[in-house]
Amino acid sequence: MGDMKPDEIVPTPGPIRLLNNCGVKYQYYLDKVVPYTTARWATFLACFGLYVLRVYLVQGFHIVSYGLAIYYLNLFLMFLTPKIDPAFAEMSEDDGMSLPTKNSGEFRPFIRRLPEFKFWHLSTRAVIIAIFITFFQVFNVPVFWPILVMYFIILFCLTMKRQIKHMIKYRYIPFTYGKKKYAANKDTIVPN
Numbered sequence: 001m002g003d004m005k006p007d008e009i010v011p012t013p014g015p016i017r018l019l020n021n022c023g024v025k026y027q028y029y030l031d032k033v034v035p036y037t038t039a040r041w042a043t044f045l046a047c048f049g050l051y052v053l054r055v056y057l058v059q060g061f062h063i064v065s066y067g068l069a070i071y072y073l074n075l076f077l078m079f080l081t082p083k084i085d086p087a088f089a090e091m092s093e094d095d096g097m098s099l100p101t102k103n104s105g106e107f108r109p110f111i112r113r114l115p116e117f118k119f120w121h122l123s124t125r126a127v128i129i130a131i132f133i134t135f136f137q138v139f140n141v142p143v144f145w146p147i148l149v150m151y152f153i154i155l156f157c158l159t160m161k162r163q164i165k166h167m168i169k170y171r172y173i174p175f176t177y178g179k180k181k182y183a184a185n186k187d188t189i190v191p192n
Contacts (some may be wrong), residue, residue: 029138044124051131061134063147068130069152071102073159078114079174082161086170110172 010134033040051068055061133139167173 013192030121038117040117040120040124044120044127047124047127047131051127051134054134056129058134058140060140060142062143062148063141064130064133064139065068066148066152068126070155071153072123073156074113075119077159077163079112079116080167081113082172083113086172088192110174112174173188 055065
């Protein structure tokens with residue numbers, strides 16, 4: 001590529017360049033909203049409220065709602081699980097990436113399989129796609145929705161029971177709320 005002359009370089013076609021520019025702008029704005037956790041989740045709740053209102057007014061799209069609920073359950077489970085599953089890490093102790101299972105084990109912070117920002121991003125994107133889908137009647141499949149609700153509740157309970165057992169067995173807590181936070185002593189002077 002270093003031997004090519006400027007007139008031999010093939011320019012990128014207009015639509016591809018436009019798509020790349022849109023992707024760069026999208027990533028730029030995503031990077032800008034990273035520190036605003038409360039505002040991001042408030043935006044998600046507003047979008048989710050719009051979806052619920054849309055489904056209520058149309059009185060349909062139960063399959064779309066069920067699919068969205070299953071997707072959210074999947075995201076939530078990935079949010080609760082560690083990046084490296086201790087069940088598989090036990091099999092290969094040589095990599096040193098497992099969570100400590102004994103008090104004498106070295107402290108390793110909890111690293112999620114799905115970070116909070118990606119959890120928010122995927123959740124918001126899913127609800128926006130679901131809102132968009134509700135404008136097409138082809139997705140309004142007639143079903144008896146109480147069966148879907150009961151099936152989702154059973155699925156949620158069984159899945160969370162399994163996840164809680166996993167958390168107890170491998171002794172990890174996926175939330176930092178309520179844990180002690182240590183502040184540096186203000187009177188201590190640290191030499192340079």
